[in-house]
Amino acid sequence: MSTKEKLTFDVIVVGAGLAGSAAAAIAARNGLSVAMIERGQTPGSKNYFGGALYTHSLLEIYPDLWDRKPPLERPVTESGFWFLSKDGMVRATVQGGKMQNDPIDAYVALRAKFDAWWAEQAKKEGVFIIPKTVVVDFIREDEKVVGVITDRPDGEIYAPVVIICEGVNNLLTQKLGLAKHDLKAHASALAVKQLISMPAETINARFGLPSNEHGLAASVMGDVSMGLPGLGFLYTGVDSVSVGVGVTLEALTKAGIKPYELLQRYLNHPMIAPMIAGGRLMEYGAHIIPEGGWTTMPKLYTDGALVAGDAASMVNALHWEGTNMAIMAGKAAGETAVEAHQKRDFSAKSLSAYRARLDKTFVMTDLHQYRNLSHFLKSRPDFMNTYPAFLNDALGMFFSGFGKPKKQLYKDILRSLTDRRPLVKAAGDMIAFGRTIMGF
Amino acid sequence: MTPTKTAPQNDLPEVYIDDILMTLKYFTDEHEVHLKIIDPQVCMNCESKPCVQFCPVGAYRTQDGGTVQIAFQSCVECGTCRVLCPNSNISWKLPRGGYGVAYKFG
Ligand SMILES: Cc1cc2nc3c(=O)[nH]c(=O)nc-3n(C[C@H](O)[C@H](O)[C@H](O)COP(=O)(O)OP(=O)(O)OC[C@H]3O[C@@H](n4cnc5c(N)ncnc54)[C@H](O)[C@@H]3O)c2cc1C
Ligand code: SF4
Numbered sequence: 001m002s003t004k005e006k007l008t009f010d011v012i013v014v015g016a017g018l019a020g021s022a023a024a025a026i027a028a029r030n031g032l033s034v035a036m037i038e039r040g041q042t043p044g045s046k047n048y049f050g051g052a053l054y055t056h057s058l059l060e061i062y063p064d065l066w067d068r069k070p071p072l073e074r075p076v077t078e079s080g081f082w083f084l085s086k087d088g089m090v091r092a093t094v095q096g097g098k099m100q101n102d103p104i105d106a107y108v109a110l111r112a113k114f115d116a117w118w119a120e121q122a123k124k125e126g127v128f129i130i131p132k133t134v135v136v137d138f139i140r141e142d143e144k145v146v147g148v149i150t151d152r153p154d155g156e157i158y159a160p161v162v163i164i165c166e167g168v169n170n171l172l173t174q175k176l177g178l179a180k181h182d183l184k185a186h187a188s189a190l191a192v193k194q195l196i197s198m199p200a201e202t203i204n205a206r207f208g209l210p211s212n213e214h215g216l217a218a219s220v221m222g223d224v225s226m227g228l229p230g231l232g233f234l235y236t237g238v239d240s241v242s243v244g245v246g247v248t249l250e251a252l253t254k255a256g257i258k259p260y261e262l263l264q265r266y267l268n269h270p271m272i273a274p275m276i277a278g279g280r281l282m283e284y285g286a287h288i289i290p291e292g293g294w295t296t297m298p299k300l301y302t303d304g305a306l307v308a309g310d311a312a313s314m315v316n317a318l319h320w321e322g323t324n325m326a327i328m329a330g331k332a333a334g335e336t337a338v339e340a341h342q343k344r345d346f347s348a349k350s351l352s353a354y355r356a357r358l359d360k361t362f363v364m365t366d367l368h369q370y371r372n373l374s375h376f377l378k379s380r381p382d383f384m385n386t387y388p389a390f391l392n393d394a395l396g397m398f399f400s401g402f403g404k405p406k407k408q409l410y411k412d413i414l415r416s417l418t419d420r421r422p423l424v425k426a427a428g429d430m431i432a433f434g435r436t437i438m439g440f
Numbered sequence: 441m442t443p444t445k446t447a448p449q450n451d452l453p454e455v456y457i458d459d460i461l462m463t464l465k466y467f468t469d470e471h472e473v474h475l476k477i478i479d480p481q482v483c484m485n486c487e488s489k490p491c492v493q494f495c496p497v498g499a500y501r502t503q504d505g506g507t508v509q510i511a512f513q514s515c516v517e518c519g520t521c522r523v524l525c526p527n528s529n530i531s532w533k534l535p536r537g538g539y540g541v542a543y544k545f546g
């Protein structure tokens with residue numbers, strides 16, 4: 001070891017993403033010295049999503065959120081599902097009513113901008129940010145984590161508690177043995193996205209938004225994923241539209257398709273192409289979503305370390321909720337670090353308070369409720385194809401073909417279902433789906 | 441359960457990934473390569489070479505002789521190849537601090 005003094009903090013946070021900057025801010029606000037280590041050039045430069053952030057989680061860390069002028073795009077004032085068939089679409093979206101809550105529940109955002117600002121707020125709480133630095137391993141004494149090793153020369157940093165917020169590729173969490181295995185192909189989705197620039201007025205006109213203070217979040221099912229277990233999405237920014245699709249790694253490799261071709265196929269869809277016509281590609285990207293949730297969750301604490309966010313598989317895939325879980329978990333981890341310092345006890349037993357805190361929030365209850373979703377989609381590979389296509393047929397028939405006896409219409413509708421799936425099996429699918437999302 | 445057909449009809453458009461990658465900003469590490477093929481022989485025996493399909497930036501390209509080459513410069517560090525290579529033949533590390541993809545928007 002060098003003759004220099006050991007670089008020591010009260011808390012080290014690995015990763016300046018949503019979980020990391022939340023954990024760091026809470027710890028620093030309570031008087032601890034905090035180093036937050038980020039591998040990117042700047043916080044945010046590695047971070048990627050659809051997507052929408054949820055107001056409740058931002059307010060949880062900064063009650064004076066609006067005074068801080070967060071760089072958000074549009075509020076989500078219309079949200080719902082689009083069911084794509086090969087050449088058609090059924091939309092089930094909601095607007096007005098609860099979508100006008102004050103404050104609005106969700107905001108579209110771009111992560112490179114947002115996460116830079118999010119980290120800046122943590123810095124204002126006193127967090128020391130160390131960018132352009134990769135944490136490669138831990139320093140351990142008697143099996144306890146007491147610091148981290150970075151890829152810088154003399155890059156050892158000490159702290160009695162390390163909060164791991166490294167995101168989906170949780171190599172450090174695996175290294176500590178908290179995660180017993182790497183990501184599972186059936187429970188991880190690769191999502192690819194294009195950010196397309198368009199004038200705000202064009203976006204307003206095409207998506208029926210009265211002003212820039214209105215925005216759309218659509219979850220897209222069916223033909224978008226070629227029927228593979230996956231989802232598409234479309235979010236409106238102020239003067240950009242985020243359009244993407246994710247499918248499980250297992251389905252991707254089995255089908256032997258190129259992710260960017262799947263995305264282009266979605267963008268070329270006759271219902272989607274006119275929405276984005278004339279737009280200019282601003283940025284492409286790809287990122288994995290840890291959809292396994294409860295079933296792939298690592299152990300959340302050990303002597304001297306805690307794990308939060310995507311690194312701990314905290315994502316509810318059906319609802320696109322990952323950011324709020326990451327922030328809530330970061331907060332709980334930060335609070336636990338503060339408490340551990342008060343008790344001067346950094347043992348696994350002391351840090352298990354983190355789990356107890358999380359158990360009381362929607363993070364754990366929701367992840368537990370949705371625990372069978374990945375398995376459900378794996379065991380019913382055609383689910384994402386059959387029903388969106390049927391829905392398009394059924395409504396299409398209902399609202400067309402006038403002048404024919406209605407009796408025949410209902411027969412035809414029923415037929416379009418049974419041609420795809422025998423009635424008993426369809427009923428079974430619905431019951432199983434219901435049970436899956438209810439968590440039975 | 442009765443077997444269901446998952447094989448999609450192949451109506452995928454052809455995409456020139458290089459055009460799309462122009463929108464991405466990278467800080468390329470001139471001194472260290474973060475992705476490596478562990479054993480080229482294993483790739484030669486890997487018939488389907490799924491990495492050529494599943495990588496979202498098309499970083500894996502087949503070469504004469506049946507090996508593959510990784511254009512690590514265009515990697516967006518998603519992790520897919522580490523998980524999906526059927527032979528675990530990829531040594532996957534994060535780029536050194538500050539290097540690799542840098543999203544402008546995210
Ligand atoms: C396409 C897509 C769409 C999505 N849409 C939504 C949505 O609409 N709403 C929603 O709520 N969620 C959405 N999610 C999920 C959501 O983005 C994630 O759950 C969330 O970003 C997780 O935050 P995190 O802080 O845990 O991880 P991240 O935001 O990934 O942060 C991890 C950080 O750690 C850094 N890091 C990693 N390893 C190291 C290391 N060894 N050393 C130093 N630094 C390191 C990284 O650079 C990064 O800054 C989406 C995800 C994807 C991929
Ligand atoms: S999938 Fe793995 S083993 Fe096969 S060619 Fe690609 S890198 Fe080589």
Ligand code: SF4
Nearest residue numbers: 495515516518519521
């Ligand atoms: S990490 Fe992702 S982008 Fe990089 S080479 Fe592997 S599959 Fe391609």
